[in-house]
Amino acid sequence: MPNTMGDRTKHRILMVSDFFFPNFGGVENHIYSLSQCLLKLGHKVVVVTHAYGNRSGVRYMTGGLKIYYVPWKPFVMQNTLPTFYGTLPIIRTILIREKISLVHGHQAFSTLCHEALMHARTMGYKVIFTDHSLYGFADVGSIHMNKVLQFTLAGVTQAICVSHTSKENTVLRSGLPPEKVFVIPNAVDTAMFKPAPERLGSNEIVIVVISRLVYRKGADLLVEVIPEVCSLYPNVRFIVGGDGPKRVRLEEMREKHFLQDRVEMLGAVPHAKVQSVLISGHIFLNSSLTEAFCIAILEAASCGLLTVSTRVGGVPEVLPDDMIVLAEPDPVDMVQAIKKAITILPQIDPQAMHLRMKNLYSWHDVAKRTVIVYDRALKCSNQTLLERLSRYLTCGAWAGKLFCLVMIIDFLLWHLLQLLQPAVAIEEVPDNILKHYQQGEVSWDCNEDQSLR
Template sequence: MAENGKQRILMVSDFFYPNFGGVENHIYYLSQCLIKLGHKVVVMTHAYSDRTGVRYMTGSLKVYYVPWKPFLMQNTLPTFYGTLPIIRTILIREKISVVHGHQAFSTLCHEALMHARTMGFKVVFTDHSLYGFADVGSIHMNKVLQFTLADVSQAICVSHTSKENTVLRSGLPPAKVFVIPNAVDTTMFKPAPERLSNDEIVIVVVSRLVYRKGADLLVEVIPEVCRLHPNVRFVIGGDGPKRVRLEEMREKHSLQDRVDMLGAVPHAKVRSVLISGHIFLNSSLTEAFCIAILEAASCGLLTVSTRVGGVPEVLPDDMVVLAEPDPGDMVQAITKAINMLPHIDPQTMHLRMKRLYSWHDVARRTEIVYEHALRCPSQPLLDRLSRYLTCGAWAGKLFFVVMLIDFILWRVLQVWQPDGDIEVVPEIDPASFHRVEMSLNGEAKEKT
């Protein structure tokens, strides 16, 4: 269905705007850059409160907010086959050539990839997270991932550490997995116009205040840093269940004038928080990549981070100080970073980030993955189903039955509503869409 090498791509995930996070930003910026390269991109996600139906975003990006409500951590309830009719309709209406699912946590992503493979579409999966191998939740998720990736065309990981983790968890051949890092919008994240004075050192934390993000480490690190460095002040942006512990720490050590708790920070205001500081502190206990570090470095902040997951791959050694996820080691790393500050030039750091990370580069590399996926030969049903039998003695048989039923239901849908009865959406010229968008923006400005 591709024309002149230009693809029609369906991005699928439970995580998208108006929710904010690393996965949401990745999908949005990647989609915008792919559109600029001439591809058509459509996003499919679940409904958010009153946001349902079809919406258009900047650059003619079309979003299907399907009428499924999240039930846990922004995830939809698993239905296995409940999403088949609507996914089939979208694939045919938009003449999709590649289905690209994001995030192993996303129920909608797994179901979309399953149905797309049943219908013979090429599918690509991007993993944004790291998982363990011991706890019950990780074991369950690893088995789900093994099922989803058993018949995937190609996969993408955001770091080499993430690739190794995904290959071990899913059994996917390493040759099928590409490493394409995240990027940062350097036009949005710029340093402050004037360099901040080093008389008072401001350490910024912008993160969800949850266990995985190391909020408990902050409770132990902050009082010790304040004791060792009287000229240090902390600014903490974010919300979550661990916020209470941080507030209790602030009260216990009488640090109300040295620890500012901002609460949840909208993404549009993250830059204004970052440029108020000198050092960015990331205390995550697990991280596949961490876009927040890129945003901070683009704003000219020196980063102190825990040495976990793919974090050591993100920045050059002279732009980050790494520490073990231990309070004592983190305090030493912060002290080292404070001593490095006189040698840090925010503007130079910003220019380096522009050269290192670009969403346009990510989009061009993703294009190559799509080309590899489209070159994968189509296989008969029995050959495809046999792959699921290798997923375990009992799980393999279960996966085989699940996919066989999915195939039968798809055939029933084809008889009940033939493909030809589904109306194909008319083409919209991105240039004309841009002209309408500019006109509406102009009218809005006149009214204000």
């Protein structure tokens, strides 16, 4: 049960996702930054993810953030192999050991997230889900993912989306009542992403691209846009950071058009070095074909770069009109948008843009709004198994019955575990470890997570 201090409820949150440090991306950054701010607000936060290489077991990160790297290796695209019930024993143990009050899962593509939310709901915990991506409705992959999401959200207490477009997409895909879905945008650490002290006096214009070089991120568009812009503007140079299967096409484009001296390929860029790459440019180019929010745009704007982006998903909601130039995901329209950006570039004041971003987006604000969702979730009434099964039956003629069977088996396995290992036999983690950290009696390395010392 949650503790109370004064009039404020102090939550015990379990964050669950396949995507976390040392992997870097929008989801990983969201979980880490949100967790840090929740810790500062006095809540307890524990993260559960799968093992990364030799990173297995319990680790501590900055601020006393505790991470369980459960001993499962990624199966495909950093996701664990779906087992349905294989994760039940360890998720149950962690929930009891850490005296968790609610479970917060992230990303529709995360297998571990879906399984943890299912087990937590079976055990009577309140569960919250944050959707970070947009999916279609027609292709085979999206149809499959939408059905999985429908199953997970049928038992969710509350859901969070990072943009209004994402909310509409999630409601349509899952059938979740709109009143259960809240919109809380991503944010940016403006203390980390600062503009360069002053612009260089050179007439050269540098356009920066930092993205995974995959189809969904519009890497194929870059192959057509970059040569055209270089032919129109001799003083324009590109810096491309990121890696992926489409990197070969960009390398071929550079060779074909003899742009080796004007298109710099950096490969994968560690998150700690993103700011140093951004401040070397003037324009940030985002060519995504689908995007729920795009934290990279916030990071670029915080560094004082004017953004040119495709008009997709929740991107039009991210920045004010005078800080971004939008284009259709078409090479011709994107070239026109870059032309417009170059003409208005002299009007951009990087320092003023940074200050505006500081006022617009804050992880502390995101954390406070998320706590409101937690408070609301804990006030929701508990549902019996039969009440939850009626909700699963609405998921489809055949899928509904299958979902009910999955939940019934999960319920029976949970009770079997209760008999084999009663909750009272599981040792609870004392809370004074975090108190010692906050009092300065215990220290963690802020740059690299490590075991308690």
